[in-house]
Amino acid sequence: MLDKTTSILADLIAFQTVSADSNLEMIDYIAGHLDACGASVQQFRDPSGRKANLFATLGPQCDGGIVLSGHTDVVPVSDQQWATDPFKMVARDGRLYGRGCCDMKGFIAATLAMAPTFAQAVRDRPLHFAFTYDEEVGCIGAGHLARSLGEMGLRPGVAIIGEPTGMRIIEGHKGCYEYTTRFQGLEGHGSAPDQGVNAVEYAARYVALLLELKDQLRAMAPPGSRFDPPWTTVNVGAMSGGTVHNVIAPMAQVRWEMRPVQRSDADFVKGRLHRYCRDELLPRMQAVFPDAAIETEVVGEVDGLVPTLENEARAILAELTGRNAADVVPFGTEAGIFQSLGMDVVICGPGSIEQAHKADEYVSAAQLGQCLAMLGKLAAKLGQ
Template sequence: MDSIEILEKLVGFPTVSKDSNLELIEYVEQLLGTQGIKTARVYNQDRTKTNLLIKVGPPELPGVLLSGHSDVVPVEDQNWSVPPFELTSTQDRLYGRGTTDMKGFVACALATIMKARDRSLRTPLWLAISYDEEVGCIGVRRLLDMMAGSTIKPLFCIVGEPTMLKVANGHKGKVFLRANCHGRGGHSALAPKALNALHLACDFIDRLRVKQQELANSGKQDDSYEIPYTTIHTAKIEGGVALNIVPATSSVDFEMRHLPEDNPSLILEELQENADKIAESHREHFSEACIAIEQISSYPGLATPKQAPVVDFVKSLTGTNDTFKVAFGTEGGLFQDRLGVPTVVCGPGSMEQGHKADEFITREQISRCDQMLAKLLDRLEVGII
């Protein structure tokens, strides 16, 4: 099967992050099983989802790892003109949820793995397919724990997120945070005798805005990014049950997208100190006043030097000379931080089409990705070490 035929099958599995990916994984195992290619599963705790690790080539040697995720974002509340979980072809475009982010790359990688079976590779080719990337890079962590226990680690990692097949050597890290605000409830007719938790939330959000401005004006800067500094974004406020009740609790969901060289823990400490000051200002009359920040999820940034061998290696496959840094996050920082594997991001399609109605990838991008991975096989056949 070629890459587009595989992509058609992959798109047909509605692997939204909230749902299982087991049917897709079973399809991949059956596809590769016809070639005698063995795979290894690494499940989540309740065994409803799994990572898949595939290796072709000398088992005793480290290989080049291709990395992709199986999950996709939801399609609800999006106005699709084509069925989202069917591959629809119009001229040069292939429409369907996940075509760009990132089943297009996974399809190309699977087609390449099948071709690798018939090649005499001196350096192995590995492929990792993860779950729950779209909700905080959760699933790949179990795979990394398993790989960390092995004496054989990947030489390089290529994360195939959409970059139009340009080599990205960096992205910001992300921390998802929630500020839980506790005041004192009461009847709205006696509101001054209560402590409105939504007011606490608003005061805290004001501190977030002040910190954001400080980071923009005097924080660390990296002009390689479209937004060259660490950002803090308020996303959601929850609280209140009825118009005539002063809310006793509320919460604020916010995120930090930080430069790899910024320490998010230090910023978080400062934000918690500010939250404590807000609560303390009310404690004389309301002893229960509190704002507690909890971390929901996080993943590290990626910062691979331009001169790193992995950068030169992947540029030689794509034929491009430039590198850049992407605005979105990937699992790449985890491969680099937790395994010490030199990593870049390079895959077909553009994130401009990702997460939107009528998501698509072009045939030209699929073809170019196939060509890049064909060059990779040639390099692995002669050995890159």
């Protein structure tokens, strides 16, 4: 089974599904594998028609099924120094290299390799496959899939998200809220600063408040928080604006994110920023240029995965892996979206998050073997 998984993984890596590009060829490839196993396969295109989610079912069309889920998109390889072609899998020293090997095409390959076994095993409880687009840029596809499942009236009971966890069981993670804030000022000559509105300067003031809030959030960590770090974090990822040194910059933008431990922290940050723009920055900008503006685009607001006392997914994975402990992680996934639909959710998959997004990304053959063993036990459980 490992050889079959490796072969499928090589095919998946060859699909250059960077988030900016289409994933349709990979979705069609997956659909072909699952259709051949007798699965009921549906594709849901995004508004552009260039991307799609896939949802497939083995067994009866009823509530209470188990979902195996992964995202098809990968992060870019530009400006990274790879030892080999990132879109051609290379096997070396027990490791499989290529963009998306661990994040998270390795898990997808394992589920496809096991699909014929699942098809033979499934009885009364359905097994679903959910593969999404644009997880890396705000979990956009998963949000779309959630709406699609709602329209279908289908309510699975359990979801296993195969993000790289070293096959540890993860029952909680922070949310991921991403934004782009744009500043519209008034261009002018650098020698007459009072006659223009410098968008870069106002963006800098905005960033200064973000950094103040970042420090304040450290003292707001909930008692007993299991996260590392235990508080809500803020990160300013990119800031741009202006052209040359002697021109007042008419436009600027700030790309930033926060990873809330609790939704109240996100409300606190957004409230402070809104009041600051409304009461201080905008009045000063519009006193010079009435059309000055500050606008924030919500790239994505994905709630975290909240640990719960009762969690069937956690119980199933403990039985399948032999691991009784469940951890939490600081990075975000689509798990919170599935939880919002009423499912019990855990994250468990091959590979390490430390390899994700980096040059020479890899997953070990041993980790894929552990994943296949877990999926094999799941098939046996479905057949009981």
